[in-house]
Amino acid sequence: MGGRVLAPAEAGENDVVLAWEGEDVVAVRLPQLADSLDHILAALERKQGRPLAELDRKAKQDVVKVLEARGAFSVRHGVETVATALGVSRFTVYNYLNRAQTR
Structure with missing residues (x-):
């Protein structure tokens, strides 16, 4: 749907950060x-x-x-x-x- 994958450190307040076993591994920036x-x-x-x-x-x-x-x-x-x-x-x-x- 047009989302972008980011490093967790690049995540903004509206991004979704995904964690694995308590560790942030990736952030997803969803489109408007x-x-x-x-x-x-x-x-x-x-x-x-x-x-x-x-x-x-x-x-x-x-x-x-x-x-x-x-x-x-x-x-x-x-x-x-x-x-x-x-x-x-x-x-x-x-x-x-x-x-x-x-x-």
């Missing part, structure tokens, strides 16, 4: 949530084998369902980012979200 959304979208695009905007409506609805489960819409401008990636309007993304919730 907005960066994670870009990584998730890129992974979904690779999985589909083509740009998300080229998917049919059903496939786009499925992508929105996956993104919702991963918390993509809790990110500031998440709906706008997803709408752009899917080649649809924000209104359409909200419709897909509502459709997924009524199932």
Whole structure:
């Protein structure tokens, strides 16, 4: 998801330090949530084998369902980012979200 591995001494307050048998061995710097959304979208695009905007409506609805489960819409401008990636309007993304919730 775009994290970076660091030496424990380089860890900042928001990094995750992993220890083994009481000894700090590695630190992980996780990306900002907005960066994670870009990584998730890129992974979904690779999985589909083509740009998300080229998917049919059903496939786009499925992508929105996956993104919702991963918390993509809790990110500031998440709906706008997803709408752009899917080649649809924000209104359409909200419709897909509502459709997924009524199932």
